[in-house]
Amino acid sequence: MPTSTVENYLRRLYLELRGRADPLLPLGRLARAMGVVPGTATAMVKALADAGLVQYEPRGGVGLTARGEQLALHVVRRHRLVELFLVQVLGLDWSVVDAEAEDLEHAVSERVLERIDALLGRPKVDPHGDPIPTSRGQIEEPRRISLADCPPGRSQRIAQVLDQDAAFLSFVQRQGLAPGAIVTVVRRQNAADAVSVRVGQQAPVALGLSAAAKVLVEPASAPRHLTSPRRHSERRDSRSHTLPRKRRPFPAVS
Amino acid sequence: MPTSTVENYLRRLYLELRGRADPLLPLGRLARAMGVVPGTATAMVKALADAGLVQYEPRGGVGLTARGEQLALHVVRRHRLVELFLVQVLGLDWSVVDAEAEDLEHAVSERVLERIDALLGRPKVDPHGDPIPTSRGQIEEPRRISLADCPPGRSQRIAQVLDQDAAFLSFVQRQGLAPGAIVTVVRRQNAADAVSVRVGQQAPVALGLSAAAKVLVEPASAPRHLTSPRRHSERRDSRSHTLPRKRRPFPAVS
DNA sequence: ATTCTTATTTTGATCCATCAAAATACAGTG
DNA sequence: CACTGTATTTTGATGGATCAAAATAAGAAT
Known part of the structure; x- marks a missing residue:
C-alpha cells in the first residue's frame, strides 16, 4: 500500500532513468522532475531507500531496486492504460491525457484496470507509442x-x-x-x-x-499491429467524434 | 481546491442529512459514518466551519451551508456518474461500484466528467436509482x-x-x-x-x-425513462457481456 | 593548494489528517 | 438535586509530505 506520492516518485524515477546510461539519477534531476525543492527529494529518497524501493548513494544519485522497478512498472502500466482509455473511449485529446492520467492512475483499482485492459483489447502501446507493461510488470522497450x-x-x-x-x-x-x-x-x-x-x-x-x-x-515496412496505437481523430474542435451515438456496451437485461 | 478528505466529509454529511428531519447531524454520527474517532470529526468539522462549508453548533451538530451543499452536490454528481460509468461501460457489478467510485470521484477532472456524462447520454440516475445532480449542482429527489x-x-x-x-x-x-x-x-x-x-x-x-x-x-404505470437506469446484466459470472466485441468509438484518421 | 561555484544534505517548521486518552457537558433517573 | 452514563470536545502526539534557509561536500578555476 504505497502512497500515491511514493508511486509518483517511483514512476518519475523510472521515466528519468529510461534512456540514460548511468543507472543513478542525480537527486537534483529527480527533484526538478517532481517539482519539489531538492531537500524534499532527499528526504523522500531516504524513505524510499529504507523501504527497499530505491538504491541511494548519498551525493551520488538514486536508482531503482528490483522491487522498486516492479512497482514503478505497475504504476506505468496503470498510467498508460488510463491514457489510452481516455483517448479511445472518452475521446480526450492526446495532448492532455498525460496530465489527466496523473491523478487517475492512483485511483484505479486492479479490478477496474483489468476491465479497461479488456475493453481496449489488451493493447501493447499507449497513445504516444510507449509500450504498456504487462500485468506482471514486464515491458519491452523497442530500440528505435x-x-x-x-x-x-x-x-x-x-x-x-x-x-x-x-x-x-x-x-x-x-x-x-x-x-x-x-x-x-x-x-x-x-x-x-x-x-x-x-x-x-x-x-x-x-x-x-x-x-x-x-x-x-x-x-514503414515493419508490421504495424503491435507497435502503433489505433489512431484518434485529428479534428480537435469537432465533438461528434468523441461520442459514439449509440453505446450499448451491455445487453439489457430481460 | 478542497482536499479529497474535505470532499468526503461533505458528501457523507449530505448523504447522512438527507432523509432525516433535523438539519443538524450529531458529530458522533458523522464520525461513525466516516470511520474516524469522534475527536477527529470534531476537529475536521471546525475546519470546515472556518472555511464556511458547514454550520457547526458545538454539542448540537453539524449542517451544510449553501456553499457546502453546492460542493457536496458536485461531489455526489461525480460519484454517481462514475458509478454508472463503471457499470455500463466497464461492466462492473452493482455491488462494488460504490467502493470503487469512492477513490475515483476525487481523481476525475471536470473535463473527464463531461465526457463521461456525454458518453452515458446525460443520465438522470445512477445504478442504484439515486438521482444525479446537474453540473450546476441541482438535484431533484423524488419522494417515494x-x-x-x-x-x-x-x-x-x-x-x-x-x-x-x-x-x-x-x-x-x-x-x-x-x-x-x-x-x-x-x-x-x-x-x-x-x-x-x-x-x-x-x-x-x-x-x-x-x-x-x-x-x-x-x-409501474409511471413513465420510466427519467427514473430508472438502464439495467446491467444479471449474469454475474459471465464475462462476455462486459466487453463489446468491436469498439470503434472513433473514426480512424485517414 | 586555495578559493569559488554549484549540487546536495541537514535542520527546523508547517500543514493535514489522524488517534488515544483525559476533560467536560448534558440528559435522564433515582 | 445529586449521580451516572453517554456524547462531545480538548489536549497532546504521530506520520507523511512539504518548504526555507543554513551547512556541507565536491569539482572547477585560479
Missing part, C-alpha cells in the same frame, strides 16, 4: 531511431513520441507526425541543426534536431 | 414510498435502493429486486415485521421491514 538520425529518403512510420508536453504534442499532431503516420526524411541540414520531413504530399516540415530526437520511427 | 409501506396488490417498479452495502446489494440483485424490476407486494405481515414481495412468476420473497424500507418503488 529518431527522426534526428534517420537515413533520408526511406519511408518511415512514426512509432513513438517521447515528450508529454502538451504544447509539443499539439504541435506534433498539427504537423501530422503522430504515431502511425508515414513520413520521409528529406534531408538533414546539420548546419541549421534541423531535418526536413515530408508527411504525405505536404511541403516538408523543418524540425530542430532536439525536437526530431523526440520522435521515434520504424521502417 | 418503500416496499415497507406500499399498498399490497398493486404493481410497482423498483426505482431506488438506499443502501450501498455490497452484501445487501448482492442480495437485492439475486432476488431480482434491482431498479427497473416490476414487483407486487403480496401482503404485509406486521407481526413478523416483514412483507412478502412477488417478482415475476417466482414464489414471493419475504423481506424484513428494515430491508424493505430501503427499497423504493413507484407505480
Whole structure:
C-alpha cells in the first residue's frame, strides 16, 4: 500500500532513468522532475531507500531496486492504460491525457484496470507509442531511431513520441507526425541543426534536431499491429467524434 | 481546491442529512459514518466551519451551508456518474461500484466528467436509482414510498435502493429486486415485521421491514425513462457481456 | 593548494489528517 | 438535586509530505 506520492516518485524515477546510461539519477534531476525543492527529494529518497524501493548513494544519485522497478512498472502500466482509455473511449485529446492520467492512475483499482485492459483489447502501446507493461510488470522497450538520425529518403512510420508536453504534442499532431503516420526524411541540414520531413504530399516540415530526437520511427515496412496505437481523430474542435451515438456496451437485461 | 478528505466529509454529511428531519447531524454520527474517532470529526468539522462549508453548533451538530451543499452536490454528481460509468461501460457489478467510485470521484477532472456524462447520454440516475445532480449542482429527489409501506396488490417498479452495502446489494440483485424490476407486494405481515414481495412468476420473497424500507418503488404505470437506469446484466459470472466485441468509438484518421 | 561555484544534505517548521486518552457537558433517573 | 452514563470536545502526539534557509561536500578555476 504505497502512497500515491511514493508511486509518483517511483514512476518519475523510472521515466528519468529510461534512456540514460548511468543507472543513478542525480537527486537534483529527480527533484526538478517532481517539482519539489531538492531537500524534499532527499528526504523522500531516504524513505524510499529504507523501504527497499530505491538504491541511494548519498551525493551520488538514486536508482531503482528490483522491487522498486516492479512497482514503478505497475504504476506505468496503470498510467498508460488510463491514457489510452481516455483517448479511445472518452475521446480526450492526446495532448492532455498525460496530465489527466496523473491523478487517475492512483485511483484505479486492479479490478477496474483489468476491465479497461479488456475493453481496449489488451493493447501493447499507449497513445504516444510507449509500450504498456504487462500485468506482471514486464515491458519491452523497442530500440528505435529518431527522426534526428534517420537515413533520408526511406519511408518511415512514426512509432513513438517521447515528450508529454502538451504544447509539443499539439504541435506534433498539427504537423501530422503522430504515431502511425508515414513520413520521409528529406534531408538533414546539420548546419541549421534541423531535418526536413515530408508527411504525405505536404511541403516538408523543418524540425530542430532536439525536437526530431523526440520522435521515434520504424521502417514503414515493419508490421504495424503491435507497435502503433489505433489512431484518434485529428479534428480537435469537432465533438461528434468523441461520442459514439449509440453505446450499448451491455445487453439489457430481460 | 478542497482536499479529497474535505470532499468526503461533505458528501457523507449530505448523504447522512438527507432523509432525516433535523438539519443538524450529531458529530458522533458523522464520525461513525466516516470511520474516524469522534475527536477527529470534531476537529475536521471546525475546519470546515472556518472555511464556511458547514454550520457547526458545538454539542448540537453539524449542517451544510449553501456553499457546502453546492460542493457536496458536485461531489455526489461525480460519484454517481462514475458509478454508472463503471457499470455500463466497464461492466462492473452493482455491488462494488460504490467502493470503487469512492477513490475515483476525487481523481476525475471536470473535463473527464463531461465526457463521461456525454458518453452515458446525460443520465438522470445512477445504478442504484439515486438521482444525479446537474453540473450546476441541482438535484431533484423524488419522494417515494418503500416496499415497507406500499399498498399490497398493486404493481410497482423498483426505482431506488438506499443502501450501498455490497452484501445487501448482492442480495437485492439475486432476488431480482434491482431498479427497473416490476414487483407486487403480496401482503404485509406486521407481526413478523416483514412483507412478502412477488417478482415475476417466482414464489414471493419475504423481506424484513428494515430491508424493505430501503427499497423504493413507484407505480409501474409511471413513465420510466427519467427514473430508472438502464439495467446491467444479471449474469454475474459471465464475462462476455462486459466487453463489446468491436469498439470503434472513433473514426480512424485517414 | 586555495578559493569559488554549484549540487546536495541537514535542520527546523508547517500543514493535514489522524488517534488515544483525559476533560467536560448534558440528559435522564433515582 | 445529586449521580451516572453517554456524547462531545480538548489536549497532546504521530506520520507523511512539504518548504526555507543554513551547512556541507565536491569539482572547477585560479
